[in-house]
Amino acid sequence: MSAVLTAGGATVPTATSARRRRRRSLPAVVAEHTGLAVLAVLFMAPVVFVVLTAFMPSSQALTGSLWPHPWTWENFATAFTRAPLARWFANSALYAVLATGFMLVSSIPGAYALARIRFRGATLVFAAIVVMMLLPPQITSVPTYIVWAKLGLTGTLWPVILPNLLGDAFSIFLLRQFFLTIPRDYSDAARLDGNGEWGVLLRVIAPMARPGIAAAGLFMFFNSWNDYYGPLLYASENPSWWPVAYGLATFRGMHGTDWSLTMAITLLVMVPVVVLFFFAQRVFVEGIALTGIKG
Amino acid sequence: MRSVRRHRLALPAASVLVAALGLAGCSTSSGGSGTAASAAPTHLSGTVSLWHFFTDREADVVQQAVDSFEKANPDVTVDVHSGQDDEKLQKAISAGDNVDVGISYSTDIVGNFCSTGAFLDLTPYLTRDKVDLSQFSDTVRSYTEFKGTRCTMPLLQDVYGLYYNKALLSAAGYSAPPKTLSELEAMADKLTTFNADGSIATLGFNPLQGWYENASSHYGPAAGATWLKDDGTSAIGTDPAWAELIEWQNAYVQKIGYDKLKAFSAASGQEFSADNDFQTGRVAMNLDGEYRTAFIADQAPTLDYGTAPFPTADDHTDLYGGGYVTGNIAGIAKGSKNPELAWALLKYLTTDTDALVALSNGLKNAPTTTAALQSPNLQVSAQFKTFLDIAASPHAATTPASPLGSGYQTAFQDFWTGTQSAPLTDLASGLAGVDKDIDNQLSLVAGP
Amino acid sequence: MTSPQPVLRLGALERGRRRAALAMLSPTLAGLVVFFVLPLLATILLSFTRYNLLSPPQWIGLRNYQYLFTQDPKVWTSAGNTLWFVVVLVPVRVLTAMGVAALLIRVRRGSGFWRTVFYLPALVPPVASVVAFVFLFTPGGGPVNTVLGALGLPQPLWFNDPQLAKPSLVLLGIWVMGDVMVIFLAALLDVPRELYEAAELDGAGPVAKTWYVTLPTIAPVIGFAAITGVIAALQYFTEAAVASTVASGKAGAGSSATDVLGYPDNALLTYAQWLYVRGFGSYQLGYASALAVLLFVVAAAAVTFTLRKVKAFSPEEAMS
The missing domain is CATH 3.40.190.10 (Periplasmic binding protein-like II)
Known part of the structure; x- marks a missing residue:
């Protein structure tokens, strides 16, 4: 307030324009910060309510009193006895780790070939990969399902894990985008040193592209961890293969349960992903920026 | 990035086209009607899988019945899959998962499963083992078969x-x-x-x-x-x-x-x-x-x-x-690798008086055989008795079997709810x- | 395709590289054929059959398509719901993400904190976020209605109200807009400062600067976000399916899982779910294939449009 008043009382003409700008911007800055703070509160509120509910006695949820009294860990203890959480997490980990590993092995060389080797048909292959990435998976799910059923692999998560051995369209796309940002001179120099294409990829490009590879791996990991449709389609009849995402969705229906317990489990499902994010924050955000606009 | 999903629903080998053309349509499993041996085996051994829809306390009751079966047949292991609703059961059988005996909570799947052969025709086993079907009431008999094919046995009923x-x-x-x-x-x-x-x-x-x-x-x-x-x-x-x-x-x-x-x-x-x-x-x-x-x-x-x-x-x-009366029903899945063992388990669960009485007492479902209904061991409270009477009433009614399964009920239910x-x-x-x-x-x- | 590379014009070397390329791409090529081309052809073939996995497929000509276009009671309901998400959810998410990103780049102090706050919800596994939202918006004692009640505001039925179920999912979509927001943040930070300074010299105010400098510069990003959003909306499944399952409070013993999809009153039944219900709930795989073919036609149109508009997806541009 005093700052605004002082500025208003100033009479030096040369300073006016600069001061006027500051005078305008201060309320604007306050407004912006207030707006952000209000928005931030709204964005954090769901998490806050989930946490509060997870820590309240199960009889308190839906009573209209929002603050736990008393605070209790009971729901988390119950969660592990009422739901096979350990198994769900193990299945999710198996799915995410194998899918990511398989994807990296199969997709890195493919992406490199598309980014750095000229050959006839490269354009067509790349276009096909983009189309495959963009088309809804439901289009091919009927024949896909039939074949997995005939192979006797339905009722497991293998139908969502194994295909990654034959490349993953989105990952190939992402990796290729990253490989393209590495100057050609490096690969050319490596070739002059007598490296074959595999040598160029393994000794030069792959080490330089580590952030891109990490981003692609993380996306794959998160997508597998969060996947609901795949496990629903292939493993819904076999609880011993349920991952957390599917298990959580069926939990309230399967067992007569209360919201506090459900929120405790929901929280347990959220936490690992968020923790992983904090360890890999930079890689992640860089990867997102790569997905489209910087090609 | 979440907004561009990837294709992970893919599948192996060129067998897709073959499957699409139907050449692989029924190559993996043994076909519709049961081929029973001329006599029931005297000694049972092996593993048999049982799929049912019960959960929690009710699943424990079923487990007790399974335990008694295993006790009577020490070389048999029953692999129990609980919490399987009709859709999952159908999925598992259609996809050829390892299902021997399946229990469903409703008669809705009878029309579909008998006509497609998802459940084996039980007639050869019933004839060989001289199972008396008159121990079931007419209503119960009618809802466990479809157009003359008996592919399921009644296992308790819901009233x-x-x-x-x-x-x-x-x-x-x-x-x-x-x-x-x-x-x-x-x-x-x-x-x-x-x-x-x-x-x-x-x-x-x-x-x-x-x-x-x-x-x-x-x-x-x-x-x-x-x-x-x-x-x-x-x-x-x-x-x-x-x-x-x-x-x-x-x-x-x-x-x-x-x-x-x-x-x-x-x-x-x-x-x-x-x-x-x-x-x-x-x-x-x-x-x-x-x-x-x-x-x-x-x-x-x-x-x-x-x-x-x-x-x-x-x-x-x-x-x-x-x-309204509907049965829990049970049958032997088309792909069963050991139909004799499956039949033994099925017969035990659906016709053994002690098993039925134990299940009925535990689940508080109405038993379906005359012997079980008259058993002195059946616990009947005043509240439960009402339901036995309803089941015996001439005005008890059920939903008819159809190739649509419960599809016709869903169509109508959707309309009514709307x-x-x-x-x-x-x-x-x-x-x-x-x-x-x-x-x-x-x-x-x-x-x- | 720019600089020629005379050094590497040797024939043997060239052949070796082609061989290496083929080897490197072989899993990918096999994947394209086995996971994409063949299933697509198989889907088209299956769409002319009646097939339930138990009996061999039966050729029934165009019967599935006749049913689809003239008799299916829910196909247009579900297509309408999907269209609703395309038309409402996508623009709302893009605009919110752009707005929040625009606010965030003005903040100097603690920018990392603010960005994390708005990005964090996008990390929450979708199933967990839906379960949480259905609980938050539970009528009769849920936190949101409790707060609304305390403020003397009406307490709607949210996920239980056929009119509000889709808007409730839009609220969820806004909450998890962080994935789109990050792209806008990167783009806004990339707008050259000189452009703003030049505009200021020309006497442009904040509105004019936004209109003449910011928007044209980030237009490709808006296009990218919108198009990928549309493609995601065409296959909208998980959020709607989980919301229906959880809000109905059903499922489990005594009812089949797909019966609750669309709850309440088919308000959340999207096209992708309807395909799932017919294919993997009632095992009408031939008919589900016909639904898939229709989805393919629509999605292919969207994808063709995308390939023209989004530079990153075009192979010519990228071989630099």
Whole structure:
């Protein structure tokens, strides 16, 4: 307030324009910060309510009193006895780790070939990969399902894990985008040193592209961890293969349960992903920026 | 990035095209009708998988029966898969997962499973082992076969009736349950209380379709409503009984207020938990199955309640005493690798008197064989007895088998649920639309 | 395709590189054929059959398509719901993400904190976020309605109200807009400062600067976000399916899982779910294939449009 008043009382003409700008911007800055703070509160509120509910006695949820009294860990203890959480997490980990590993092995060389080797048909292959990435998976799910059923692999998560051995369209796309940002001179120099294409990829490009590879791996990991449709389609009849995402969705229906317990489990499902994010924050955000606009 | 999903639903090998053309259509499993050995094996050994839909406490009861079977056959291991609803069972059998014996909670899949051969024809085993089918009632026999093919055996049955909270009723001045829908409505009105803000605190009866066991199939017998004509096409639009039931229900919903009922129902405790609204006294009267007596004994043992046949429509009082009956049914899956062992388990679960009585006592489901019904070991409380009587009533009715499975019920249920948010406008044409939907679906699934 | 590379014009070397390329791409090529081309052809073939996995497929010509276009009671409901998400959810998410990003780049102090706050929800596994939202918006005692009640505001039925179920999912979509927001943040930070300074010299105010400098510069990003959003909306499944399952409070013993999809009153039944219900709930795999073919036609149109508009997806541009 005093700052605004002082500025208003100033009479030096040369300073006016600069001061006027500051005078305008201060309320604007306050407004912006207030707006952000209000928005931030709204964005954090769901998490806050989930946490509060997870820590309240199960009889308190839906009573209209929002603050736990008393605070209790009971729901988390119950969660592990009422739901096979350990198994769900193990299945999710198996799915995410194998899918990511398989994807990296199969997709890195493919992406490199598309980014750095000229050959006839490269354009067509790349276009096909983009189309495959963009088309809804439901289009091919009927024949896909039939074949997995005939192979006797339905009722497991293998139908969502194994295909990654034959490349993953989105990952190939992402990796290729990253490989393209590495100057050609490096690969050319490596070739002059007598490296074959595999040598160029393994000794030069792959080490330089580590952030891109990490981003692609993380996306794959998160997508597998969060996947609901795949496990629903292939493993819904076999609880011993349920991952957390599917298990959580069926939990309230399967067992007569209360919201506090459900929120405790929901929280347990959220936490690992968020923790992983904090360890890999930079890689992640860089990867997102790569997905489209910087090609 | 979440907005661009990847394709991970892919599949191996060029066998896709082959499968599409049907060349692989039935190569993996042994085909429709059972090929029983000339005599039952004297010694059983191996592993047999049992898929059923029960969970929690009920799954434990089934496990006990399985344990007795394993004890009698020490070289047999039963691999139990619990919590499998009909869809998952169908999925598992269709996809050729390792299923030997499957138990379903409803007769809806009988038409589909018998006609497609998903469950083996049991006739060869029944004839060889001289199983007496007259130990089952006619209704039970009829709902376990489809067009002359017996592919399932009855395993207990579910019977629906009215539960009422005696304490709440007597506080409102009632000593007996309602016998007609008008009485039900009048009593329910008196038992309904509201909060200060106008929302519902407790309900006498919740008429909302889709809530708990409020389903068209369970209401139908109250007016003797029929589902299908002899040729399998829909009879819903031409049977005035349905219109009568819908009109009563709609008027009642509008009287209380759809939004209020929705808000009340959204805050209901989960049906199969201790928070079930009837068990907590949130609703005073409720349509439910005989198994509820076991849930109450387990979760709300102090509840003072009675049971009665569900009220009938006002001009169908002659039907009083009946109700909706459906069977849990069990069969041997097409892909079973050891059908003899599967048959032994199936026969044990569905015809062994001790097994049936134990299951019935544990699950509080009505047994299906004469011997089990008359067994001195069968525990029959006053509340449970009501349901045995309903099952024996000539007015007990079930839903007919169809190649659509429960598809015809879903089509109708969808329509009914959709009508309740507002007063009815043109019910007749709506029901005619349901008929058309069902007939079109039938022709798509089973037409020429 | 720019600089020629005379050094590497040797024939043997060239052949070796082609061989290496083929080896490197062989899993990918096999994947394209086995997971994409063949299933697509198989889907088209299956769409002319009646097939339930148990009996061999039966050729029924165009019967599935006749049913789809003239008799299916829910196909247009579900297509309408999907279209609704395309038309409402996508623009709302893009605009919110852009707005929040625009606010965030103005903040100097604690920018990392603010960005994390708005990005964090996007990390929550979708199933967990839906379960949480259905609980938050539970009528009769849920936190949101409790707060609304305390403020003297009306307390809607949210996920239980056929009119509000889709808007409730839009609220969820806004909450998890962080994935789109990050792209806008990167783009806004990339707008050259000189452009703003030049505009200021020309006397442009904040509105004019936004209109003449910011929007044209980030237009490709808006296009990218919108198009990928549309493609995601065409396959909208998980959020709607989980919301229906959880809000209905059903499923489990006594009812089949797909019966609740679309709850309440088919308001959340999207096209992708309807395909799932017919295919893997009732095992009408031939008919589900016909639904898939229709989805393919629509999605292919969207993808063709995308390939023209989004530079990153075009192979010519990228071989630099």
